[in-house]
Amino acid sequence: MATPTLDKMEAAAAASPFITVTFRIRRFNPEISDESTWQDFQVEIDPKERVLDGLHKIKWDLDGTLTFRRSCAHGICGSDAMRINGKNRLACKTLIKDINPEKPITVEAIKGLTVMKDLVVDMEPFFQAYRDVMPFLVTKGNEPTRERLQSAEDRERFDDTTKCILCAACTSSCPVFWNDGQYFGPAAIVNAHRFIFDSRDEAGEQRLEILNDKDGVWRCRTTFNCTDACPRGIEVTKAIQEVKRALITRRF
Missing domain, CATH: 3.10.20.30 (Beta-grasp domain)
Structure with a gap:
């Protein structure tokens, strides 16, 4: 060769x-x-x-x-x-x-x-905040015999916040969270948003009260770091503002 x-x-x-x-x-x-x-x-x-x-x-x-x-x-x-x-x-x-x-x-x-x-x-504080906002569907009455139907329009209301993968990129980019780990953080609020605005859920008021806490949604300073950091393109800051508006108007 x-x-x-x-x-x-x-x-x-x-x-x-x-x-x-x-x-x-x-x-x-x-x-x-x-x-x-x-x-x-x-x-x-x-x-x-x-x-x-x-x-x-x-x-x-x-x-x-x-x-x-x-x-x-x-x-x-x-x-x-x-x-x-x-x-x-x-x-x-x-x-x-x-x-x-x-x-x-x-x-x-x-x-x-x-x-x-x-x-x-250590992701435990992050996941504890996630658990605290009740990230699951809450309904009353007997277990249904068929799926709970939802219109495409109702689904669209919270579709963006269903994309969260719990990577903590948004929460760990937040200056408020850096200085006070007690703050729920953007990811927890995003996952609360996903159920607060779900037309099938019946615990919206309860979640809003949880986020009305001194370490809740009002700690957000709207710096948009969270939105910039999200690898899924979720409009995190917008979702946080919608939760704030729901707390004031009680319309969701």
Whole structure:
């Protein structure tokens, strides 16, 4: 077999889709230190791949101690929310080429929740707020013998807020939540909205009273961080304002 010439090897290298990207990751391991540190990793990667793919390469090939959450890897489970270049995103939906790979890509845990290790945070306060707003259909009377029918118009009223995947990107982008973890946060309010405006539900008043609490919907300062951070495109700020309006008018 003929040995490839230097020219052919250089041409092949030039045609390669891979580039060298620096991932600058904020590391934290409570078993080693109480302080977090930044660590750089050099990764050869196709810019059309995702940040999640880069994290996989680091964990599988460079440092197996790197810790992060991920599950479906297709933007549905919401488990890989993190701060990428200072903005809350899903690592599985963020392409390398879209975040300027010529500079280091910074990756750190989302804010406002206690970091347990590296990119993993304690989600329990977030899910407790979600549970507190009663995110389930409440009806009275006997169990029906057939499905509860709903018009397309009635469904449209709350369709946007059914898209929430509980990734916490919106809540952990909220300055109020950063400073006071008692605030319910945008995600909990969005999920309350989904049932408050559901024509089949009968607990709207009860949810509104829950959100009328001092740590409820009135803590929102309408900064739109939550709407900007939502990977599903939910109009979070709009939903919060609609809940506020329902509290004032008692019309929903």
